[in-house]
Amino acid sequence: MKLYFENNFNGLPAAFTEAGIRSGRIAVVGDTNTLPLYGEPAADVLKGIFREVHLFAFPAGEEHKNLSSVESLYAFLLDRHFDRKDVILALGGGVVGDMAGFAAATYLRGIRVVQCPTTLLAQVDSSIGGKTGVDFMGYKNMIGAFHMPEFVYMNTGTLATLPEEQFSSGMGEVLKSAVLGDADFWKWLLANAGAIKDKDPDAVLTMVRRTAGIKEAIVLRDPKEQGERALLNLGHTIGHAVEKYRDFSMPHGHCVAVGTAASGYISAGRGLLSRKELDEVIRAERLFDLPVSAGTIDTEAILGFTKSDKKMSAGRIRFILFDRIGHAFIADDVTDDELRRAISAISGDGSL
Ligand SMILES: NC(=O)c1ccc[n+]([C@@H]2O[C@H](COP(=O)([O-])OP(=O)(O)OC[C@H]3O[C@@H](n4cnc5c(N)ncnc54)[C@H](O)[C@@H]3O)[C@@H](O)[C@H]2O)c1
Secondary structure, eight states, X not given: OEEEEEXXXXXXXXXXXXXXXXXXXXXXXXXXXXXXXXXXXXXXXXXXXXXXXXXXXXXXXXXXXXHXXXXXXXXXXXXXXXXXXXXXXXXXXXXXXXXXXXXXXXXXXXXXXEEEEOSHHIIIIITSSOEEEEEETTEEEEEEEEOOXXXXXXXXXXXXXXXXHHHHHHHHHHHHHHHHHOHHHHHHHHHTHHHHHTTOHHHHHHHHHHHHXXXXXXXXXXXXXXXXXXXXXXXXXXXXXXXXXXXXXXXXXXXXXXXXXXXXXXXXXXXXXXXXXXXXXXXXXXXXXXXXXXXXXXXXXXHHHHHTSSOEEXXXXXXXXXXXXXXXXXXXXXXXXXXXXHHHXXXXXXXO
């Protein structure tokens, strides 16, 4: 799974050639926001190598991340006689990537997919690692498959049109990645905060490259989440619970930021993390305009949601803690009282 980092689409044909894909049909699959913005520019460069280039859009939004949206893509592919030699290019955020990837995993028992993510969250996280799927009966990502992309092509130029809230949501995953595995990158982020917030193209490209590299290295060592890959769930157990409690009205990366802070409280409560480092994490989240509090929440309800999260092993929550910035580990002995204390630390107005 090769990753490309560019700030335009010009390198896309060469990436396909390098992957040995140079003929047949391609479906450029976006959503009703990304396809009007980037469908034609992407299709234009692909016309040189593909016999047929087709464009398809899902309705935008998590509420459309379901089997019936995927079915409409199956029908589109079937109508145009797509066969096993043909390719899907997922051109959008994590919702498009997950659904187009799942359609590719299952159409004709599997065709090739290339991920071309257009949100910060998708560039640093969801497009890497081959997890695909849809939401089902109120549960997120309940139905899915592992299906590795042929390659991932990040065009950081597309982030120019991303709404501010979506950019800051992606920052939640960026900070989480540095906390779990790269102390040098953490320092770099703090030193370059101004340039990143100003969307300086070079700073953003470097940030995407370094964050994606953290996930890529972990996924290569543990593709099916048998062990180490779980570290990427730092901030996600309480984060997902908050997301569910807020009925998905709070952006995912913001919930991850709150969850990462909660993990810091548990780690510090165990005496593993210094108060100074915990404060540094909270300050950095604030610096990047991320929430460090979930507002007024019902502790028992959040606790209940953490138990229904998928990240359980034999009935125990596999929680991710960190003992310094840049080093996370899996703990399966986090108690309900520790969770309650962390949940109350992230409730209220965030004045900690
Ligand atoms: N597969 C994985 O490993 C993995 C990991 C993390 C998250 N996810 C999934 O990712 C999804 C969230 O992804 P997301 O945050 O990218 O949300 P998203 O795909 O819904 O995109 C957010 C919004 O931004 C719009 N958009 C996308 N790119 C744009 C651009 N360049 N300019 C303007 N608008 C643009 C989209 O149309 C959408 O309205 C969730 O469904 C989550 O479950 C998957």
